[in-house]
Amino acid sequence: xxxxxxxxxxxxxxxxVPGPAVVLTLNNSMQRGLPRTLAGIFGVSxxxxxxAVISATGVGVLLANSLFAFSVVKMMGAIYLIYLGIKMxxxxxxxxxxxxxxxxSYRYCFLEGFFVSVSNPKxxxxxxxxxxxxxxxxxxxxxxxxxxxxxxxxxxxMIHTAYALFASLxxxxxxxxxxxxxxxxxxxxxxxxxxxxxxxxxR
Numbered sequence: 001x002x003x004x005x006x007x008x009x010x011x012x013x014x015x016x017v018p019g020p021a022v023v024l025t026l027n028n029s030m031q032r033g034l035p036r037t038l039a040g041i042f043g044v045s046x047x048x049x050x051x052a053v054i055s056a057t058g059v060g061v062l063l064a065n066s067l068f069a070f071s072v073v074k075m076m077g078a079i080y081l082i083y084l085g086i087k088m089x090x091x092x093x094x095x096x097x098x099x100x101x102x103x104x105s106y107r108y109c110f111l112e113g114f115f116v117s118v119s120n121p122k123x124x125x126x127x128x129x130x131x132x133x134x135x136x137x138x139x140x141x142x143x144x145x146x147x148x149x150x151x152x153x154x155x156x157x158m159i160h161t162a163y164a165l166f167a168s169l170x171x172x173x174x175x176x177x178x179x180x181x182x183x184x185x186x187x188x189x190x191x192x193x194x195x196x197x198x199x200x201x202x203r
Contacts, residue, residue: 007134029167039106040113045157047117052149055127081195088188
């Protein structure tokens with residue numbers, strides 16, 4: 001495969017840039033604890049892997065070329081992000097108050113992370129645009145595709161875990177119920193902005 005190390009660099013920069021999944025990981029780490037955060041990170045990573053697979057199929061090509069299909073998926077993703085944001089804004093639980101956010105199940109955290117990843121059609125367009133740049137046409141396409149997709153997913157897992165550990169260490173700075181409520185409002189507002197931005201953005 002050509003320029004694999006360059007691909008890793010592009011993937012690292014892409015993943016490090018804060019987006020909805022990163023904000024979710026940070027908020028989970030500070031409000032739900034590290035174990036549930038890791039469940040959410042696995043959901044994000046698996047969701048990204050699924051998006052990568054979709055990008056290599058006819059569905060990915062359809063979303064990339066059909067304005068209607070892209071717009072439908074985009075609006076669904078935007079609605080989901082806004083829903084998460086409003087849910088955080090309405091939450092009153094703090095870091096030391098477990099009932100609201102910390103009591104959710106591992107399955108819920110996993111699915112939340114998964115749907116944050118798959119709800120953004122721009123990720124599919126991104127993979128469609130990026131993957132061909134690193135594919136050697138003289139070698140097996142499928143083997144190269146699997147390597148690129150799995151690499152991206154593993155990097156997501158690693159970087160989000162690092163974000164979670166960092167947020168977990170900073171958790172003591174937000175130990176009161178009032179601080180937790182402020183964190184919810186900030187995170188919720190960011191999610192709403194992401195949702196509005198996704199809804200109004202072009203391809």
